[in-house]
Amino acid sequence: MNARMERDLNREEFQRYHDVIYKIAGIHYPTEKLALLSNRIRKRLRATSTPSFDIYLARIQQAGEAVEQQAFLDSITTNETYFFRCQRHWDFFKTWIAQRAADATKRREPLRIWSAAASTGAEAFTILIVLHQVLGTGFGGVQVEVLGTDLSSQVLEEARRGAFRAYALAQTPPPIVKQYFTKNDKDDFLFDRTLARCVTFQRHNLMEPLLGGRMFDFVFLRNVMIYFDGPSRERVLRHMHAVMRPGSHLIVGESESLLSVKHSFQYVKPSIFVKPTGAPTAPRVTA
Numbered sequence: 279m280n281a282r283m284e285r286d287l288n289r290e291e292f293q294r295y296h297d298v299i300y301k302i303a304g305i306h307y308p309t310e311k312l313a314l315l316s317n318r319i320r321k322r323l324r325a326t327s328t329p330s331f332d333i334y335l336a337r338i339q340q341a342g343e344a345v346e347q348q349a350f351l352d353s354i355t356t357n358e359t360y361f362f363r364c365q366r367h368w369d370f371f372k373t374w375i376a377q378r379a380a381d382a383t384k385r386r387e388p389l390r391i392w393s394a395a396a397s398t399g400a401e402a403f404t405i406l407i408v409l410h411q412v413l414g415t416g417f418g419g420v421q422v423e424v425l426g427t428d429l430s431s432q433v434l435e436e437a438r439r440g441a442f443r444a445y446a447l448a449q450t451p452p453p454i455v456k457q458y459f460t461k462n463d464k465d466d467f468l469f470d471r472t473l474a475r476c477v478t479f480q481r482h483n484l485m486e487p488l489l490g491g492r493m494f495d496f497v498f499l500r501n502v503m504i505y506f507d508g509p510s511r512e513r514v515l516r517h518m519h520a521v522m523r524p525g526s527h528l529i530v531g532e533s534e535s536l537l538s539v540k541h542s543f544q545y546v547k548p549s550i551f552v553k554p555t556g557a558p559t560a561p562r563v564t565a
Contacts, residue, residue, distance in 0.1 A: 284320070285316075286312060286313055286316035286317075287312060287315065287316045287319070287331060289309075289312075291331050291332070291335075292307075292309065292312050292315065292316075294335060295307075295315065295319065295331075295335060298335060298338070298339060299354065300510075302347070302351070302483075302485075303351060303355075303429055303483060303485060304483075304484065304485040304506055304510035304513065304514070305354075305355070305505045305506065305510075306505060306506060306507045306510070307354075307505075315354065318353045318354050319331060319334065319350075319353075319354075321353060322334060322346075322349065322350055322353055325349075326346065338350050348431050349432075351429055351430060352430045352431060352432040352433070355429060355430050355433075359397040359398050359399075359400040359401065359446065360400050360445065360446045360447070360448060360449055361400045361403065361404050361407075361442075361446060361447055361449060361450045362404055362449045362450050363400070363401070363404075363449065363500070363501075364500070364531075364532055365449070367498075367500070367529050367549070367550075368404065368408060370529070370547075370550060371405070371408055371496070371529075372408050372411070372412060374496070374527065375408065375409060375412040375413065376412050379412060379413060379418065379420075385418075385420070386419065386420065387420075388420070388421040388422075388423070389409075389417075389420055389421065389422050389423070389495055390422075390423045390424075390425070390492060390493065390494045390495055391405055391422075391423070391424050391425070391494060391495060391496045391497070391498075392424075392425045392426075392427070392488075392494045392496070392497045392498065392521075393405060393424065393425065393426040393427070393498050394427055394482075394484065394497055394498060394499045394502070394518070395427075395428060395484075395498075395499060395500060395501065395502035396426030396427055396428045396433075396434070396437055396479060397428055397430075397433050397437070398433050398436040398437050398442070398446075399426055399436070399437030399438075399440060399469075399477070399479065400442065400446055401426070401498055401500070402424050402425075402426035402437070402477045402479070403440070403458075403469050403473070403474070403477070405424050405498070406422075406424060406473045406474075406476055406477065407454060407458055407473075409422060410458075410473060422476050423476065423478070424476055424477045424478070425477075425478050425480070425492070425494075426477055426478070426479045426480075427479070427480055427481065427482035427488070428479075428481065428482070429481070429482070429483055429484070430481075431481050434479045434480070434481060437477075437479045438479050440468055440469040440471075440474050441462070441466040441467070441468050441469075442459075442466060442467045442469070443465075443466065443467075444465070444467070446467075447459070447467055455467065458470045458473070484502065484514045484517065485510065485513060485514070486517070487517050487520065487521075488517060488520075488521050492521060493521055493522065493523045494521055494522050494523065494526060495522075495523055495526045495527075496526055496527050496529075497518055497521075497522055497526065497527070497528045497529070498529050499514070499518060499528060499529065499530050499531075500529060500530055500531040500534070500549075501531040501533075501534070502531070503530060503531070503534045504531065504533060504534055508538065508539060511536075511539050512539055512540050512541065515536075515539065515540075515541040515542075515543070516541075519541070519542050519543065519553060522553045523553070524553055524554065524555040524556075525552065525553065525554075525555045526552070526553050527546070527550065527551065527552050527553075528543055528550075528551045528552070528553070529549060529550050529551075530549050530551070531549065532548070532549050534549065536551070542554070
């Protein structure tokens with residue numbers, strides 16, 4: 279790589295990259311992250327022996343460069359994750375599961391849950407832990423399906439391995455670690471293989487509808503909309519709403535406000551929403 283490319287993006291280059299990233303993934307990179315984005319792109323320039331920012335930008339927009347485009351997206355997305363992140367969300371989920379199990383009309387119905395920004399899988403596996411704790415062995419005979427999706431193919435490969443470093447379990451009670459994980463000779467913690475089979479990981483761009491005709495009872499959409507602007511958030515929420523059963527719940531990140539965002543969900547409590555059970559409602563703006 280030419281030595282002059284050790285510099286950061288200039289403002290015009292940054293804007294061009296910003297627009298392409300937004301078009302592909304709906305992610306809004308603020309100008310204060312110019313240095314961060316520059317550093318991540320430079321790594322791809324080195325890896326591909328590309329001499330300039332402009333040449334690389336042209337490359338990832340070409341029809342035959344899907345593999346490098348994915349490598350680029352992998353490099354610019356942040357994937358920090360750990361088990362039992364935001365305990366109050368898991369307390370709510372645990373109560374919801376217990377109430378559902380106590381409802382004679384629903385207790386045997388199949389249960390489908392979506393971890394819509396799955397990263398390396400900690401959230402999806404936490405879902406399984408909570409389900410197992412509440413419902414017991416074999417989930418009490420309930421058919422359980424957990425879907426974990428992410429934009430990054432790289433982190434999904436890590437999720438499928440189900441191996442985690444100690445930091446990912448820092449918020450997890452030791453008895454749970456002992457019950458659901460096995461430490462290997464590399465000091466990784468391997469998630470329970472039997473439970474792991476209940477999760478399917480697949481790549482999905484939240485800017486696009488989720489295909490397959492599946493309807494979900496609970497959706498976790500946490501810590502990803504902070505990267506989207508208003509129109510992108512509204513688009514994502516429409517996609518979520520379309521695949522959720524009436525009465526199903528949506529949880530977003532604690533720092534992700536839906537204020538001034540048009541959506542068709544009802545507020546339950548901070549960062550927790552429900553899809554109304556009545557007739558479809560027109561999108562509204564949360565005050």
